[in-house]
Amino acid sequence: MSSAAAVSPRSATERLRGLKPDWWSDPKVWRTEILGGLVVALALIPEAISFSVIAGVDPAIGLFASFTMAVTIAVVGGRRAMISAATGAVALVIAPLNREHGLGHLVAAVILAGVFQVVLGLLGVARLMRFIPRSVMVGFVNSLAILIFMAQIPELTDVPWAVYPMLAAGLALMVFFPKVTTVVPAPLVSIVVLTVVTLAAGIAVPTVGDKGQLPSSLPVPGLPDVPFTLDTLGTIAPYAFAMALVGLMESLMTAKLVDEITDTPSDKRRESIGQGIANIVTGFFGGMGGCAMIGQTMINVKVSGARTRLSTFLAGAFLMVLCIVFGPVVSDIPMAALVAVMVMVSFATFDWHSVAPKTLKRMPAGELAVMAVTVAVVVATHNLAIGVVVGSVTAMAVFARRVAHVAEVTAVTDPDRTTVVYRVTGELFFASANELVGRFDYAGDPDRVVVDLSAAHVWDASSVAALDTVEAKYRQRGKSVEITGLNAHSAHLHGRLSGELEASH
Numbered sequence: 053m054s055s056a057a058a059v060s061p062r063s064a065t066e067r068l069r070g071l072k073p074d075w076w077s078d079p080k081v082w083r084t085e086i087l088g089g090l091v092v093a094l095a096l097i098p099e100a101i102s103f104s105v106i107a108g109v110d111p112a113i114g115l116f117a118s119f120t121m122a123v124t125i126a127v128v129g130g131r132r133a134m135i136s137a138a139t140g141a142v143a144l145v146i147a148p149l150n151r152e153h154g155l156g157h158l159v160a161a162v163i164l165a166g167v168f169q170v171v172l173g174l175l176g177v178a179r180l181m182r183f184i185p186r187s188v189m190v191g192f193v194n195s196l197a198i199l200i201f202m203a204q205i206p207e208l209t210d211v212p213w214a215v216y217p218m219l220a221a222g223l224a225l226m227v228f229f230p231k232v233t234t235v236v237p238a239p240l241v242s243i244v245v246l247t248v249v250t251l252a253a254g255i256a257v258p259t260v261g262d263k264g265q266l267p268s269s270l271p272v273p274g275l276p277d278v279p280f281t282l283d284t285l286g287t288i289a290p291y292a293f294a295m296a297l298v299g300l301m302e303s304l305m306t307a308k309l310v311d312e313i314t315d316t317p318s319d320k321r322r323e324s325i326g327q328g329i330a331n332i333v334t335g336f337f338g339g340m341g342g343c344a345m346i347g348q349t350m351i352n353v354k355v356s357g358a359r360t361r362l363s364t365f366l367a368g369a370f371l372m373v374l375c376i377v378f379g380p381v382v383s384d385i386p387m388a389a390l391v392a393v394m395v396m397v398s399f400a401t402f403d404w405h406s407v408a409p410k411t412l413k414r415m416p417a418g419e420l421a422v423m424a425v426t427v428a429v430v431v432a433t434h435n436l437a438i439g440v441v442v443g444s445v446t447a448m449a450v451f452a453r454r455v456a457h458v459a460e461v462t463a464v465t466d467p468d469r470t471t472v473v474y475r476v477t478g479e480l481f482f483a484s485a486n487e488l489v490g491r492f493d494y495a496g497d498p499d500r501v502v503v504d505l506s507a508a509h510v511w512d513a514s515s516v517a518a519l520d521t522v523e524a525k526y527r528q529r530g531k532s533v534e535i536t537g538l539n540a541h542s543a544h545l546h547g548r549l550s551g552e553l554e555a556s557h
Contacts, residue, residue, distance in 0.1 A: 081360065083235070088356030089366030091240045091393075092135055092348050096122075096371050097382060098390055099348070100138045101263040107143040107340050108150045109158070111264030114138040115375055116271040117339030122368025124330040126361045130322030131307040133314070133358045135348040135367055136330060140203075141298050141435060142342050149291045156277035161288040161295065162341035163276065166331030168296035173324030181304050181320060187419040188443040190406045191426025192305055195439055197402035198431055200347050204391045204398075207258070214255050215388045222246055222392025237356045239393045246389040260390070261383030266375040271337040296328075299343030301437040303327050306344035310353055346436075350397050418450035452483045459484040459508065461491040471500040477507040482514035489518050494525045501526055506537025516549040 096118050104114030118137035125136040150158040208215065225242040250257060278284050307318050331341045352358045352367070374382045405411055412420065425446045430439030459478035465471070474492065478484065492501075503522065510516060523533045538546055 082362075084356065085358050085360055085362040086366060087237050087240055088352050088358035088363040090370050091237050091243075091356055092352050092363070092367040093370035093374055094240075094243055094382070094385065095348055095351055095390055095393055096135075096137055096345075096367065097266070097374065098260050098263050098387065099345070100371075101260075103138045103140050103143040104264070104340065106140060107147045107158070109155060109340055112267040113155070113338065113340050114143075115267055115371065116337055117334050117342050119368045119372045120271065120334040120337050120339050121330045121342045122364055122371070124333045125326055126365035126368070128322075128329045129326035129361075129364070130319035130324075131310055131344075132316075132318070132361050133349075133353050133363055134303075134307060134310055134323075135345045135352050135364055136303065136327065136343060137345050137348065137368075138340055138342040139299075139302065139345055141302055141437065142295055143340065144435070145295045145298055146291055146340065149288065153287060157284070157288055158340065159276040159335050159338055160278045160284065161292040162339065163332050163335030164285075164288055164292035165295040165299065165341060166328040166333075166335060168293055169300055169328030169331060170325050171328075172296065172300060173321055173326075173328060176321065177300065178304055178320030178324045181308060184305075184308075184440065184444055185422065185447045187422040188426050188440060188447055189305075189308065190403050191423040191443050192430070192436060192440055193309060193401060193403050194406065194423070195427040195430035196346050196436065197398045198427065199434065199436075200394055200398040200401065202431075204394050207387050207391045212257055215257050215386075218246055218250070218255075218257065218386060218388035219392050219395070222389050223396060226392065226396045234357075239351065239355055239396070242392060243385060243389045246392075247385050250386045251384055255386075258387045259383060260385045260387065262387070266379040266383060267372075268376060268379065270372060270376070271339070273336050274338065276335065295341060298435070298437045299327055299331070299341070300324055301440060302346070303344035305436065305440060306346050306349055309346070310349060313353055314359060346401075347394060347397055350401050351393065354400055355393075355397065418454065422447045422450060452481075459488065461488070463493070465498065470498050471502060472497045473502045473504055475504045475507065479509055479511060480505075480515035480518070481511040485512075485515040485518040488515075489521050489525075492522055492525070494529060494531075497526075497531065499531050501531055501533045503533060503535045504537045505535060505542065506539075508537075508542075509539065510542035510545055512545075513549055516546050519546065520550055 097115070100114040100118040101111040104111045107114070115138075121136045121138065125134070129136065146158050146161055149161055208219070222242045225245060226238040229238040229241050249255070250259075278288075303323060304320055307320060307323050311318055327343060334341050348367070352363055356363070406423065422443055426439050426443030429442045430436055433439065459476060459480055462475050462477075464473045464475070466473075476488070480488065503519070510519075519535060523535075526533045535546070
């Protein structure tokens with residue numbers, strides 16, 4: 053009895069330890085995650101304010117959204133270390149609603165968008181990510197890097213000359229400081245050093261405070277100030293659904309990118325539902341909603357080396373602490389310091405290997421075209437979701453064109469000239485099936501024709517209709533056709549549809 057009593061507490065302790073993450077007792081990980089969250093929080097402030105301007109709302113609305121999104125997704129999201137906050141893509145979608153109907157309708161749309169995302173997540177929309185080819189992913193990453201860089205250009209035009217040497221100094225610090233030590237993230241060092249120099253020397257350059265006033269208190273939960281009627285629902289539903297789709301696409305693409313960078317998997321279904329929950333929470337706190345932030349995620353994962361939910365949670369928590377407690381200090385941070393960080397992120401994000409001459413020579417023309425189309429559409433529209441959709445459709449068209457010519461037909465006639473066997477090899481679907489009908493010699497063939505499909509696969513109704521057309525053409529000439537070698541799937545599809553598609557002949 054005493055032995056059992058002695059074992060039981062140890063077992064309970066071991067079970068409790070098993071609930072803690074592996075990094076729980078590692079000081080190095082804690083340092084990396086805390087400093088990574090701090091750097092992201094600093095970079096979030098001007099971004100959130102800028103996106104608030106795009107959406108036409110007060111800067112505090114964007115900062116509140118970034119706080120609630122980051123803190124909530126840290127708990128309910130499926131991809132560790134990914135940053136979610138107020139984003140430009142979401143701001144562009146909901147800006148017209150705010151202009152025409154006001155903040156109450158915007159907040160209601162954010163909540164409804166979150167509900168849509170939860171439903172889409174439960175329906176398994178994340179599984180569609182496997183249909184996005186690598187060439188689209190590379191185009192997505194490269195266009196993202198270009199957009200991050202382009203977003204910094206307004207901060208470098210019509211500014212005092214001192215901004216440019218400060219930018220150069222910030223970049224130099226981030227390049228060379230890691231050679232000295234990696235204990236403190238180079239971006240944080242760059243921001244602190246440039247801020248101290250600016251204040252000490254009294255250099256007049258644009259600062260974070262010039263972007264807008266920082267909030268002085270925490271957000272308070274409440275219901276959106278709208279009439280709860282079907283008219284309101286009809287007004288906000290289109291905007292909410294568009295926001296849900298754009299937010300999910302950017303978030304899932306970002307999660308996939310982080311998966312590749314960290315060589316770890318993530319639960320995309322949980323991420324989809326988590327994004328919805330985060331937007332619902334954000335809406336009830338009066339925020340403008342958001343999704344995964346690719347630039348800030350790259351700062352957190354690639355530059356700072358963060359890998360856990362702690363950095364995501366602290367990014368949101370630090371954001372509010374910086375705004376409310378250290379608002380005057382944060383307002384004095386020169387924009388040149390944050391621009392330097394984002395320029396470095398854009399260069400680190402771009403896949404330079406994909407545009408190397410050696411790669412371009414070896415890559416199939418179709419793959420290059422898909423990548424180029426994705427980049428061109430994203431840069432032209434400033435919308436990553438549209439670029440991914442257009443790029444994926446282009447990839448499908450290139451694939452269909454490529455495999456349309458894969459199906460081959462070879463004919464062997466018996467020596468006695470009584471039977472001809474046509475052997476079909478390859479994939480039969482709507483593109484290749486259109487050419488199939490013209491590969492037979494209906495007039496010159498003997499009375500018995502065998503179509504051997506043992507090396508082929510029938511994928512769709514177009515292929516069945518093409519086979520029916522072949523049989524019909526031979527029957528018109530009094531000849532018999534036997535189709536052999538169908539695999540189980542092909543036989544099932546052919547048996548179910550054959551003879552039912554005559555209207556398409």
